[in-house]
Amino acid sequence: MAAMFERINVLIQYKDLLRELVVRDVKLKxxxxxxxxxxxxxxxxLIMIVMTIVFSQMFDRGIDNFPVYLLTGSALFEFVNxxxxxxxYSVLDNSALLKxxxxxxxxxxxxxxxxxxxxxxxxxxxxLLVMLVTRAHFSLYMLLIPVVVIQIYLFACGxxxxxxxxxxxxxxVQYIYxxxxxxxxYLTPIFYPIEMLDKMEWVRWIITHLNPMYxxxxxxxxxxxxxRFTEPVIFWGGWLFxxxxxxxxxxxxxxxxxxxxxxx
Amino acid sequence: MSEEYxxxxxxxxxxxxxxxxxxxxxKEYFIKLIKxxxxxxxxxxxxxxxxxxxxxxxxxxxxxxxxxxxTLLKAICGILKPYRGTIRTVGTIAPLIELGAGFDMNMTAxxxxxxxxxxxxxxxxxxxxxxDEIIGFAELENFQDVPIKNFSSGMQARLGFAIAxxxxxxxxxxxxxxxxxDYQFQQKCYGRMNEMLQGGTTLLYVSHDxxxxxxxxxxxxxxxxxxxxxxxxxxxxxxxxMSENR
Numbered sequence: 371m372a373a374m375f376e377r378i379n380v381l382i383q384y385k386d387l388l389r390e391l392v393v394r395d396v397k398l399k400x401x402x403x404x405x406x407x408x409x410x411x412x413x414x415x416l417i418m419i420v421m422t423i424v425f426s427q428m429f430d431r432g433i434d435n436f437p438v439y440l441l442t443g444s445a446l447f448e449f450v451n452x453x454x455x456x457x458x459y460s461v462l463d464n465s466a467l468l469k470x471x472x473x474x475x476x477x478x479x480x481x482x483x484x485x486x487x488x489x490x491x492x493x494x495x496x497x498l499l500v501m502l503v504t505r506a507h508f509s510l511y512m513l514l515i516p517v518v519v520i521q522i523y524l525f526a527c528g529x530x531x532x533x534x535x536x537x538x539x540x541x542x543v544q545y546i547y548x549x550x551x552x553x554x555x556y557l558t559p560i561f562y563p564i565e566m567l568d569k570m571e572w573v574r575w576i577i578t579h580l581n582p583m584y585x586x587x588x589x590x591x592x593x594x595x596x597x598r599f600t601e602p603v604i605f606w607g608g609w610l611f612x613x614x615x616x617x618x619x620x621x622x623x624x625x626x627x628x629x630x631x632x633x634x
Numbered sequence: 635m636s637e638e639y640x641x642x643x644x645x646x647x648x649x650x651x652x653x654x655x656x657x658x659x660x661k662e663y664f665i666k667l668i669k670x671x672x673x674x675x676x677x678x679x680x681x682x683x684x685x686x687x688x689x690x691x692x693x694x695x696x697x698x699x700x701x702x703x704x705t706l707l708k709a710i711c712g713i714l715k716p717y718r719g720t721i722r723t724v725g726t727i728a729p730l731i732e733l734g735a736g737f738d739m740n741m742t743a744x745x746x747x748x749x750x751x752x753x754x755x756x757x758x759x760x761x762x763x764x765x766d767e768i769i770g771f772a773e774l775e776n777f778q779d780v781p782i783k784n785f786s787s788g789m790q791a792r793l794g795f796a797i798a799x800x801x802x803x804x805x806x807x808x809x810x811x812x813x814x815x816d817y818q819f820q821q822k823c824y825g826r827m828n829e830m831l832q833g834g835t836t837l838l839y840v841s842h843d844x845x846x847x848x849x850x851x852x853x854x855x856x857x858x859x860x861x862x863x864x865x866x867x868x869x870x871x872x873x874x875x876m877s878e879n880r
Contacts, residue, residue: 387752394749398740467736471729472712473753542660628715631708632650633658 384477391481396488410492411499414445418500425561433563437500438595443560443587445493446518450526450583451551453486457530458537458547465634475627479534483526490519497594509597518590524612525582531619535626538633558583582611639722640805640836641687641710646719648680648705648860679705680860682719687853689804692837694847694868696875697857703840706857707807710838725804728754730795739783743774743793746782750797764800771826772796792819799826802833809840824850848872 400406418441426436433439460478461468468475494515501508537543557577564584567574577584585608592600680702687693695703708714709721711729736750747768751761769775772792782790799806806827827850831837841847847854847868854871856864864871 383755384752386756386758387749389758390749390752394738394741394745397745398738401740467753469708469713471736471753472727539658540660540663541658631713 380474384474387473388477388481388484391478392485392488395481395485399485407492410489411496414441414448414493414496415499417444418496421561429562429566435504435506435595437504438497438506439591440561441493441497441500442591442594443558445490445497446522446587446590447555447558447560447583448493449486449490450522450529451555452489453483453526454529454533455547455551456482456486457526458533458544460530461534461538461630462634468631468634475630476531476623479530479623480527483523483530486526487519487523501594506595507597509593511593511597511599514593514599515590518586518593518608521589521608521612522586524616525586528612528615528617528619531623532615535623535630538630539626554581554583557581558587560587582608582615585611638688639686640689640724641685641838642720642722643683643685643706643710644720646680646683646709646716646721647678648702648709648714649717650677650679678717678860680709680857683857683860683862685855685862685865687836687838689836690831690834691853692831692839692851694851694854694872695838695840695857696842696844696847696854696871697863698879700859701857702860703857704809705860707809707838707840710805711807723805726755726801727805727807728798728801728803729807730798730809736794737782737790740781742779742781743769743785744778746793747797750794754798756801760801768793768796768800771800771822788816788819795823795826799830802830802835805836805838806830807838810842844872844876 400409403409405412418437421440421444422437425440429436457479460482461475464478467473500506533543533547557573558581559577564574564577567577585604588604589600589608592598592604683702683706685693685706695706697703705714707729709716710723711727712723736753737746738749741749744765747765748758748761752758769778772789772795774789774793777785777789782793785793808827824846827837831850837850839847839850851868853866854868854875855862856871856875864874
Protein backbone atom coordinates (compact mmCIF):
# COMPACT_ATOMS: atom_id res chain seq x y z
CA MET A 371 0.00 0.00 0.00
CA ALA A 372 2.82 2.38 0.91
CA ALA A 373 4.53 1.52 -2.38
CA MET A 374 1.39 2.55 -4.24
CA PHE A 375 1.22 5.94 -2.51
CA GLU A 376 4.89 6.37 -3.32
CA ARG A 377 4.12 5.76 -7.02
CA ILE A 378 1.24 8.19 -7.04
CA ASN A 379 3.51 10.79 -5.46
CA VAL A 380 6.07 10.29 -8.21
CA LEU A 381 3.38 10.67 -10.86
CA ILE A 382 2.26 13.92 -9.26
CA GLN A 383 5.85 15.13 -9.18
CA TYR A 384 6.24 14.45 -12.88
CA LYS A 385 2.79 15.56 -14.03
CA ASP A 386 4.27 18.74 -15.49
CA LEU A 387 6.68 16.66 -17.55
CA LEU A 388 3.72 14.69 -18.92
CA ARG A 389 2.09 17.96 -19.80
CA GLU A 390 5.19 19.30 -21.54
CA LEU A 391 5.57 16.12 -23.56
CA VAL A 392 1.95 16.16 -24.70
CA VAL A 393 2.13 19.86 -25.58
CA ARG A 394 5.32 19.18 -27.54
CA ASP A 395 3.72 16.40 -29.57
CA VAL A 396 0.65 18.47 -30.37
CA LYS A 397 2.71 21.54 -31.23
CA LEU A 398 5.24 19.77 -33.42
CA LYS A 399 2.67 17.73 -35.29
CA UNK A 400 1.36 20.64 -37.30
CA UNK A 401 4.28 23.04 -37.10
CA UNK A 402 4.93 24.55 -40.53
CA UNK A 403 1.66 23.32 -42.00
CA UNK A 404 -0.62 25.96 -43.42
CA UNK A 405 -3.90 24.78 -41.94
CA UNK A 406 -2.40 23.53 -38.69
CA UNK A 407 -4.79 22.00 -36.19
CA UNK A 408 -7.60 22.17 -38.73
CA UNK A 409 -6.06 19.03 -40.26
CA UNK A 410 -7.12 17.06 -37.21
CA UNK A 411 -10.70 17.70 -38.27
CA UNK A 412 -10.18 17.77 -42.03
CA UNK A 413 -8.22 14.56 -42.33
CA UNK A 414 -10.88 12.24 -40.84
CA UNK A 415 -13.49 14.10 -42.90
CA LEU A 416 -11.62 13.50 -46.15
CA ILE A 417 -11.12 9.82 -45.37
CA MET A 418 -14.78 9.55 -44.42
CA ILE A 419 -15.86 11.06 -47.77
CA VAL A 420 -13.71 8.65 -49.76
CA MET A 421 -14.85 5.64 -47.76
CA THR A 422 -18.50 6.69 -47.99
CA ILE A 423 -18.28 6.95 -51.78
CA VAL A 424 -16.61 3.54 -52.01
CA PHE A 425 -18.51 1.54 -49.43
CA SER A 426 -21.96 3.06 -49.04
CA GLN A 427 -23.18 1.27 -52.19
CA MET A 428 -21.91 -2.04 -50.89
CA PHE A 429 -23.22 -1.99 -47.36
CA ASP A 430 -26.00 0.53 -47.52
CA ARG A 431 -28.73 -1.90 -46.55
CA GLY A 432 -29.18 -1.94 -42.81
CA ILE A 433 -27.22 1.24 -42.07
CA ASP A 434 -29.27 4.41 -41.64
CA ASN A 435 -26.63 7.06 -41.61
CA PHE A 436 -23.53 5.66 -43.26
CA PRO A 437 -21.23 8.70 -42.80
CA VAL A 438 -21.88 8.81 -39.05
CA TYR A 439 -21.68 5.02 -38.79
CA LEU A 440 -18.31 5.07 -40.49
CA LEU A 441 -16.90 8.02 -38.61
CA THR A 442 -17.84 6.67 -35.16
CA GLY A 443 -16.01 3.46 -35.96
CA SER A 444 -12.98 4.91 -37.68
CA ALA A 445 -12.39 7.67 -35.10
CA LEU A 446 -12.07 5.16 -32.26
CA PHE A 447 -10.06 2.67 -34.28
CA GLU A 448 -7.75 5.34 -35.60
CA PHE A 449 -7.11 6.49 -32.02
CA VAL A 450 -6.13 3.03 -30.82
CA ASN A 451 -4.12 2.35 -33.97
CA UNK A 452 -2.05 5.53 -33.99
CA UNK A 453 -1.65 5.88 -30.23
CA UNK A 454 -0.37 2.34 -29.72
CA UNK A 455 1.92 2.55 -32.74
CA UNK A 456 3.47 5.71 -31.34
CA UNK A 457 3.60 4.30 -27.82
CA UNK A 458 5.47 1.27 -29.13
CA TYR A 459 8.48 3.47 -29.93
CA SER A 460 8.19 5.66 -26.84
CA VAL A 461 10.85 3.95 -24.74
CA LEU A 462 13.28 3.38 -27.63
CA ASP A 463 13.00 6.94 -28.92
CA ASN A 464 13.94 8.35 -25.54
CA SER A 465 16.81 5.96 -24.94
CA ALA A 466 19.41 8.75 -25.02
CA LEU A 467 17.63 10.45 -22.18
CA LEU A 468 16.96 7.29 -20.18
CA LYS A 469 20.66 6.47 -20.21
CA UNK A 470 21.56 9.78 -18.65
CA UNK A 471 18.98 10.58 -16.06
CA UNK A 472 16.39 8.91 -13.93
CA UNK A 473 12.86 9.56 -15.21
CA UNK A 474 9.88 7.25 -14.67
CA UNK A 475 9.90 5.50 -18.04
CA UNK A 476 6.15 5.06 -18.35
CA UNK A 477 5.76 8.84 -18.59
CA UNK A 478 6.87 8.71 -22.24
CA UNK A 479 4.39 5.97 -23.12
CA UNK A 480 1.61 7.75 -21.28
CA UNK A 481 2.45 11.00 -23.10
CA UNK A 482 2.08 9.40 -26.54
CA UNK A 483 -1.31 7.90 -25.72
CA UNK A 484 -2.46 11.19 -24.24
CA UNK A 485 -1.38 13.28 -27.22
CA UNK A 486 -3.29 10.93 -29.53
CA UNK A 487 -6.22 11.48 -27.23
CA UNK A 488 -6.09 15.17 -28.13
CA UNK A 489 -6.48 14.12 -31.77
CA UNK A 490 -9.46 11.97 -30.87
CA UNK A 491 -11.15 14.96 -29.28
CA UNK A 492 -10.52 16.95 -32.49
CA UNK A 493 -12.01 14.19 -34.61
CA UNK A 494 -15.09 14.38 -32.39
CA UNK A 495 -15.40 17.86 -33.90
CA UNK A 496 -15.48 16.27 -37.34
CA UNK A 497 -18.15 13.87 -36.14
CA LEU A 498 -20.24 16.73 -34.82
CA LEU A 499 -19.97 18.50 -38.17
CA VAL A 500 -21.08 15.41 -40.09
CA MET A 501 -23.98 14.89 -37.68
CA LEU A 502 -25.15 18.45 -38.29
CA VAL A 503 -24.86 18.12 -42.07
CA THR A 504 -26.66 14.77 -42.19
CA ARG A 505 -29.29 16.05 -39.72
CA ALA A 506 -28.65 13.21 -37.30
CA HIS A 507 -30.65 13.00 -34.11
CA PHE A 508 -28.94 14.45 -31.04
CA SER A 509 -29.86 12.74 -27.79
CA LEU A 510 -28.98 13.28 -24.15
CA TYR A 511 -27.20 9.93 -24.18
CA MET A 512 -24.34 11.68 -25.93
CA LEU A 513 -23.40 13.11 -22.54
CA LEU A 514 -22.15 9.60 -21.72
CA ILE A 515 -19.48 9.71 -24.43
CA PRO A 516 -16.72 10.35 -21.82
CA VAL A 517 -17.40 6.86 -20.41
CA VAL A 518 -16.39 5.26 -23.73
CA VAL A 519 -13.47 7.63 -24.05
CA ILE A 520 -12.14 6.66 -20.60
CA GLN A 521 -12.58 2.96 -21.36
CA ILE A 522 -10.68 3.19 -24.62
CA TYR A 523 -7.99 5.41 -23.08
CA LEU A 524 -7.26 2.84 -20.36
CA PHE A 525 -7.25 0.10 -22.97
CA ALA A 526 -4.80 1.98 -25.22
CA CYS A 527 -2.55 2.72 -22.22
CA GLY A 528 -2.39 -0.97 -21.32
CA UNK A 529 -1.65 -2.00 -24.89
CA UNK A 530 0.91 0.79 -25.21
CA UNK A 531 2.79 -0.31 -22.08
CA UNK A 532 2.85 -3.88 -23.31
CA UNK A 533 4.10 -2.94 -26.79
CA UNK A 534 6.72 -0.42 -25.67
CA UNK A 535 8.23 -2.93 -23.24
CA UNK A 536 8.14 -5.78 -25.76
CA UNK A 537 9.70 -3.61 -28.46
CA UNK A 538 12.73 -2.97 -26.27
CA UNK A 539 13.61 -6.65 -26.18
CA UNK A 540 12.36 -7.79 -29.58
CA UNK A 541 12.33 -5.30 -32.44
CA UNK A 542 10.23 -7.77 -34.44
CA VAL A 543 7.23 -6.55 -32.53
CA GLN A 544 7.04 -3.53 -34.84
CA TYR A 545 6.46 -5.68 -37.93
CA ILE A 546 4.21 -8.18 -36.24
CA TYR A 547 2.06 -5.41 -34.85
CA UNK A 548 1.78 -3.73 -38.25
CA UNK A 549 0.31 -6.88 -39.74
CA UNK A 550 -1.78 -7.43 -36.65
CA UNK A 551 -3.46 -4.03 -36.80
CA UNK A 552 -4.34 -4.50 -40.46
CA UNK A 553 -6.09 -7.77 -39.67
CA UNK A 554 -7.63 -6.16 -36.61
CA UNK A 555 -9.10 -3.35 -38.70
CA TYR A 556 -10.85 -5.75 -41.08
CA LEU A 557 -12.10 -7.79 -38.14
CA THR A 558 -13.76 -4.74 -36.64
CA PRO A 559 -17.13 -3.61 -37.94
CA ILE A 560 -15.98 -0.14 -38.96
CA PHE A 561 -17.42 0.14 -42.46
CA TYR A 562 -19.66 -2.93 -42.54
CA PRO A 563 -22.52 -3.99 -40.28
CA ILE A 564 -21.84 -6.94 -37.98
CA GLU A 565 -24.99 -8.64 -39.33
CA MET A 566 -23.16 -9.13 -42.61
CA LEU A 567 -21.16 -11.87 -40.95
CA ASP A 568 -24.22 -13.96 -40.00
CA LYS A 569 -23.22 -16.57 -42.54
CA MET A 570 -19.72 -16.86 -41.12
CA GLU A 571 -20.68 -17.92 -37.68
CA TRP A 572 -17.18 -18.41 -36.25
CA VAL A 573 -15.78 -15.08 -37.49
CA ARG A 574 -18.69 -13.34 -35.94
CA TRP A 575 -18.16 -15.23 -32.70
CA ILE A 576 -14.52 -14.16 -32.58
CA ILE A 577 -15.37 -10.52 -33.16
CA THR A 578 -18.16 -10.31 -30.63
CA HIS A 579 -16.26 -12.20 -27.94
CA LEU A 580 -12.60 -11.38 -28.37
CA ASN A 581 -12.36 -8.00 -30.11
CA PRO A 582 -12.39 -5.17 -27.58
CA MET A 583 -12.81 -2.61 -30.35
CA TYR A 584 -16.21 -4.15 -31.17
CA UNK A 585 -17.33 -3.35 -27.62
CA UNK A 586 -16.10 0.26 -27.64
CA UNK A 587 -17.42 1.05 -31.10
CA UNK A 588 -20.78 -0.59 -30.41
CA UNK A 589 -21.04 1.36 -27.16
CA UNK A 590 -20.13 4.60 -28.92
CA UNK A 591 -22.63 4.04 -31.74
CA UNK A 592 -25.40 3.23 -29.32
CA UNK A 593 -24.86 6.58 -27.63
CA UNK A 594 -24.29 8.71 -30.73
CA UNK A 595 -26.10 7.06 -33.61
CA UNK A 596 -28.98 5.19 -32.02
CA UNK A 597 -29.53 7.43 -29.00
CA ARG A 598 -29.90 4.71 -26.40
CA PHE A 599 -28.08 3.20 -23.49
CA THR A 600 -25.95 0.29 -24.59
CA GLU A 601 -26.52 -3.33 -23.59
CA PRO A 602 -25.08 -4.41 -20.22
CA VAL A 603 -22.82 -6.97 -21.96
CA ILE A 604 -21.21 -4.28 -24.10
CA PHE A 605 -20.91 -1.86 -21.16
CA TRP A 606 -19.34 -4.24 -18.64
CA GLY A 607 -17.40 -6.17 -21.27
CA GLY A 608 -15.74 -2.91 -22.29
CA TRP A 609 -14.65 -2.18 -18.72
CA LEU A 610 -13.42 -5.73 -18.32
CA PHE A 611 -11.25 -5.51 -21.45
CA UNK A 612 -9.90 -2.11 -20.35
CA UNK A 613 -8.83 -3.22 -16.92
CA UNK A 614 -7.48 -6.61 -17.92
CA UNK A 615 -5.33 -5.10 -20.69
CA UNK A 616 -4.26 -2.22 -18.45
CA UNK A 617 -3.14 -4.53 -15.67
CA UNK A 618 -1.35 -6.92 -18.00
CA UNK A 619 0.42 -3.97 -19.63
CA UNK A 620 1.42 -2.40 -16.32
CA UNK A 621 2.56 -5.72 -14.93
CA UNK A 622 4.80 -6.53 -17.90
CA UNK A 623 6.19 -2.99 -17.99
CA UNK A 624 6.96 -2.95 -14.29
CA UNK A 625 8.57 -6.39 -14.37
CA UNK A 626 10.89 -5.54 -17.23
CA UNK A 627 11.62 -1.83 -16.89
CA UNK A 628 14.84 -2.21 -14.90
CA UNK A 629 16.33 -4.15 -17.80
CA UNK A 630 15.41 -1.57 -20.46
CA UNK A 631 18.67 0.25 -20.01
CA UNK A 632 20.65 -2.82 -21.08
CA UNK A 633 18.78 -3.18 -24.37
CA UNK A 634 17.92 0.31 -25.62
CA MET B 635 25.72 6.74 11.94
CA SER B 636 24.82 6.17 8.31
CA GLU B 637 22.58 9.24 8.45
CA GLU B 638 25.50 11.57 7.88
CA TYR B 639 26.35 10.09 4.49
CA UNK B 640 24.55 11.69 1.57
CA UNK B 641 25.68 8.98 -0.83
CA UNK B 642 26.26 5.55 0.63
CA UNK B 643 27.28 2.80 -1.77
CA UNK B 644 27.91 -0.49 -0.06
CA UNK B 645 29.48 -3.57 -1.63
CA UNK B 646 27.83 -2.78 -4.92
CA UNK B 647 28.24 -5.03 -7.92
CA UNK B 648 26.82 -4.19 -11.33
CA UNK B 649 26.43 -7.02 -13.77
CA UNK B 650 25.85 -6.94 -17.50
CA UNK B 651 24.98 -9.91 -19.61
CA UNK B 652 27.14 -9.77 -22.70
CA UNK B 653 25.61 -12.82 -24.34
CA UNK B 654 21.99 -11.72 -24.45
CA UNK B 655 22.83 -8.18 -25.28
CA UNK B 656 22.98 -9.02 -28.95
CA UNK B 657 19.69 -10.88 -29.10
CA UNK B 658 17.11 -8.30 -30.00
CA UNK B 659 14.87 -10.23 -32.34
CA UNK B 660 12.64 -13.21 -31.91
CA LYS B 661 14.35 -15.42 -34.50
CA GLU B 662 17.68 -15.32 -32.74
CA TYR B 663 15.98 -15.73 -29.40
CA PHE B 664 14.29 -18.96 -30.44
CA ILE B 665 17.35 -20.32 -32.21
CA LYS B 666 19.44 -19.72 -29.11
CA LEU B 667 16.70 -21.09 -26.90
CA ILE B 668 16.66 -24.33 -28.90
CA LYS B 669 20.41 -24.59 -29.05
CA UNK B 670 20.59 -23.84 -25.31
CA UNK B 671 22.79 -20.88 -26.00
CA UNK B 672 20.77 -18.40 -24.04
CA UNK B 673 23.35 -18.63 -21.39
CA UNK B 674 24.85 -15.98 -19.39
CA UNK B 675 28.16 -14.49 -20.28
CA UNK B 676 28.47 -12.29 -17.32
CA UNK B 677 30.48 -9.15 -17.13
CA UNK B 678 30.92 -7.30 -13.89
CA UNK B 679 31.24 -3.62 -14.64
CA UNK B 680 31.72 -2.87 -10.96
CA UNK B 681 32.84 -5.26 -8.26
CA UNK B 682 32.17 -4.69 -4.57
CA UNK B 683 32.45 -0.95 -4.76
CA UNK B 684 32.19 1.06 -1.57
CA UNK B 685 31.78 4.80 -1.60
CA UNK B 686 30.73 6.93 1.31
CA UNK B 687 30.25 10.61 0.71
CA UNK B 688 29.45 13.18 3.38
CA UNK B 689 27.41 16.31 2.80
CA UNK B 690 29.39 19.05 1.13
CA UNK B 691 32.26 16.90 -0.05
CA UNK B 692 33.44 16.97 -3.65
CA UNK B 693 34.52 13.63 -5.06
CA UNK B 694 36.40 13.13 -8.28
CA UNK B 695 36.07 9.82 -10.08
CA UNK B 696 39.21 8.94 -11.97
CA UNK B 697 40.38 5.97 -13.99
CA UNK B 698 41.08 4.98 -17.56
CA UNK B 699 38.34 4.49 -20.17
CA UNK B 700 36.07 1.57 -19.40
CA UNK B 701 36.99 1.45 -15.73
CA UNK B 702 33.39 1.92 -14.59
CA UNK B 703 33.27 5.60 -13.68
CA UNK B 704 30.15 6.36 -15.67
CA THR B 705 28.54 3.12 -14.57
CA LEU B 706 29.01 4.15 -10.96
CA LEU B 707 27.44 7.54 -11.65
CA LYS B 708 24.50 5.89 -13.41
CA ALA B 709 23.94 3.60 -10.45
CA ILE B 710 23.98 6.56 -8.07
CA CYS B 711 21.47 8.43 -10.26
CA GLY B 712 19.17 5.40 -10.14
CA ILE B 713 19.42 4.56 -13.84
CA LEU B 714 21.10 1.21 -13.27
CA LYS B 715 20.02 -1.15 -10.55
CA PRO B 716 22.75 -2.90 -8.56
CA TYR B 717 23.02 -6.66 -8.91
CA ARG B 718 24.31 -6.98 -5.37
CA GLY B 719 24.79 -4.47 -2.61
CA THR B 720 22.92 -1.28 -1.82
CA ILE B 721 22.91 2.38 -2.75
CA ARG B 722 21.37 5.03 -0.56
CA THR B 723 21.18 8.66 -1.50
CA VAL B 724 19.62 11.54 0.37
CA GLY B 725 18.08 14.56 -1.32
CA THR B 726 17.80 15.71 -4.91
CA ILE B 727 20.26 14.71 -7.61
CA ALA B 728 20.90 16.91 -10.63
CA PRO B 729 22.83 15.17 -13.37
CA LEU B 730 24.52 17.32 -15.96
CA ILE B 731 23.44 15.29 -18.90
CA GLU B 732 25.31 14.97 -22.13
CA LEU B 733 24.77 17.43 -24.91
CA GLY B 734 21.32 17.32 -26.36
CA ALA B 735 20.13 14.28 -24.43
CA GLY B 736 17.32 16.18 -22.82
CA PHE B 737 16.61 18.56 -25.66
CA ASP B 738 14.20 18.33 -28.52
CA MET B 739 16.01 19.84 -31.48
CA ASN B 740 12.82 21.02 -33.18
CA MET B 741 11.70 23.13 -30.28
CA THR B 742 12.82 26.58 -29.32
CA ALA B 743 15.14 27.42 -26.43
CA UNK B 744 12.17 28.65 -24.44
CA UNK B 745 10.22 25.41 -24.90
CA UNK B 746 13.30 23.34 -24.13
CA UNK B 747 13.89 25.09 -20.84
CA UNK B 748 10.49 23.89 -19.67
CA UNK B 749 10.86 20.44 -21.18
CA UNK B 750 14.31 19.86 -19.74
CA UNK B 751 13.38 21.37 -16.39
CA UNK B 752 10.41 19.06 -15.99
CA UNK B 753 12.58 16.11 -17.04
CA UNK B 754 14.72 16.98 -14.03
CA UNK B 755 11.60 16.78 -11.90
CA UNK B 756 10.84 20.46 -11.42
CA UNK B 757 7.37 21.90 -11.70
CA UNK B 758 6.34 24.24 -14.49
CA UNK B 759 5.73 27.02 -12.03
CA UNK B 760 9.21 26.66 -10.62
CA UNK B 761 10.71 26.88 -14.10
CA UNK B 762 8.67 29.97 -14.85
CA UNK B 763 10.11 31.69 -11.80
CA UNK B 764 13.69 30.89 -12.79
CA UNK B 765 13.35 31.30 -16.55
CA ASP B 766 15.05 34.69 -16.82
CA GLU B 767 17.90 33.55 -14.62
CA ILE B 768 18.58 30.54 -16.85
CA ILE B 769 18.52 32.52 -20.09
CA GLY B 770 20.71 35.14 -18.46
CA PHE B 771 23.34 32.67 -17.33
CA ALA B 772 23.38 30.93 -20.72
CA GLU B 773 23.67 34.33 -22.44
CA LEU B 774 20.92 33.46 -24.91
CA GLU B 775 18.67 36.48 -24.48
CA ASN B 776 18.53 37.10 -28.24
CA PHE B 777 17.85 33.49 -29.22
CA GLN B 778 14.97 32.52 -26.95
CA ASP B 779 12.56 31.65 -29.75
CA VAL B 780 15.01 29.99 -32.13
CA PRO B 781 14.77 26.20 -32.55
CA ILE B 782 17.87 24.78 -30.91
CA LYS B 783 18.79 22.69 -33.93
CA ASN B 784 20.16 26.02 -35.21
CA PHE B 785 22.30 26.48 -32.10
CA SER B 786 26.02 25.83 -31.98
CA SER B 787 27.12 23.02 -29.67
CA GLY B 788 28.55 25.60 -27.27
CA MET B 789 25.20 27.36 -27.05
CA GLN B 790 23.44 24.08 -26.34
CA ALA B 791 25.97 23.19 -23.66
CA ARG B 792 25.47 26.57 -22.03
CA LEU B 793 21.74 26.12 -21.94
CA GLY B 794 22.08 22.61 -20.53
CA PHE B 795 24.46 23.73 -17.82
CA ALA B 796 22.30 26.70 -16.91
CA ILE B 797 19.20 24.55 -16.46
CA ALA B 798 20.92 21.84 -14.44
CA UNK B 799 22.65 24.21 -12.04
CA UNK B 800 19.89 26.74 -11.65
CA UNK B 801 18.52 24.99 -8.62
CA UNK B 802 20.77 24.17 -5.76
CA UNK B 803 20.62 20.38 -5.86
CA UNK B 804 21.85 18.35 -2.91
CA UNK B 805 24.02 16.27 -5.21
CA UNK B 806 25.45 17.50 -8.50
CA UNK B 807 26.67 14.85 -10.90
CA UNK B 808 28.99 16.01 -13.67
CA UNK B 809 30.23 13.59 -16.29
CA UNK B 810 32.86 15.07 -18.55
CA UNK B 811 30.79 17.71 -20.25
CA UNK B 812 32.75 20.86 -19.71
CA UNK B 813 35.12 20.14 -22.57
CA UNK B 814 32.65 21.90 -24.88
CA UNK B 815 32.18 25.61 -24.68
CA ASP B 816 34.81 28.29 -24.91
CA TYR B 817 37.35 29.09 -22.23
CA GLN B 818 35.36 31.98 -20.86
CA PHE B 819 32.26 29.86 -20.36
CA GLN B 820 34.26 27.04 -18.82
CA GLN B 821 35.57 29.46 -16.24
CA LYS B 822 32.03 30.61 -15.59
CA CYS B 823 30.95 26.99 -15.08
CA TYR B 824 33.80 26.29 -12.67
CA GLY B 825 32.83 29.45 -10.86
CA ARG B 826 29.24 28.32 -10.55
CA MET B 827 30.32 24.87 -9.37
CA ASN B 828 32.60 26.35 -6.73
CA GLU B 829 29.80 28.61 -5.62
CA MET B 830 27.51 25.62 -5.23
CA LEU B 831 30.14 23.71 -3.30
CA GLN B 832 30.43 26.61 -0.91
CA GLY B 833 26.67 26.52 -0.51
CA GLY B 834 26.83 22.92 0.69
CA THR B 835 26.14 20.98 -2.50
CA THR B 836 27.83 17.62 -2.81
CA LEU B 837 29.68 17.07 -6.08
CA LEU B 838 30.50 13.91 -7.99
CA TYR B 839 32.81 14.76 -10.83
CA VAL B 840 34.20 12.62 -13.64
CA SER B 841 37.02 13.95 -15.74
CA HIS B 842 40.18 12.86 -17.49
CA ASP B 843 41.68 16.21 -16.76
CA UNK B 844 43.38 15.42 -13.48
CA UNK B 845 44.13 19.08 -12.83
CA UNK B 846 40.49 20.11 -12.83
CA UNK B 847 39.77 17.22 -10.48
CA UNK B 848 42.47 18.51 -8.14
CA UNK B 849 41.08 22.03 -8.37
CA UNK B 850 37.46 21.18 -7.70
CA UNK B 851 37.49 18.11 -5.50
CA UNK B 852 38.68 17.34 -2.03
CA UNK B 853 38.35 13.56 -2.33
CA UNK B 854 38.86 11.11 -5.15
CA UNK B 855 38.10 7.51 -5.95
CA UNK B 856 40.20 5.62 -8.44
CA UNK B 857 38.52 2.83 -10.37
CA UNK B 858 40.37 0.22 -12.37
CA UNK B 859 38.40 -2.42 -14.30
CA UNK B 860 35.48 -2.13 -11.96
CA UNK B 861 37.46 -2.36 -8.74
CA UNK B 862 38.25 0.46 -6.38
CA UNK B 863 41.99 0.81 -6.48
CA UNK B 864 42.21 3.65 -4.04
CA UNK B 865 40.02 6.24 -2.42
CA UNK B 866 40.68 9.11 -0.09
CA UNK B 867 41.94 12.69 -0.14
CA UNK B 868 42.40 13.96 -3.67
CA UNK B 869 46.12 14.79 -3.40
CA UNK B 870 47.15 11.27 -2.43
CA UNK B 871 44.95 9.48 -4.95
CA UNK B 872 45.89 11.83 -7.77
CA UNK B 873 49.58 11.47 -7.03
CA UNK B 874 49.35 7.69 -7.02
CA UNK B 875 47.25 7.71 -10.20
CA MET B 876 49.71 9.95 -12.00
CA SER B 877 52.73 7.85 -11.05
CA GLU B 878 50.97 4.68 -12.18
CA ASN B 879 50.01 6.06 -15.56
CA ARG B 880 53.28 7.62 -16.44
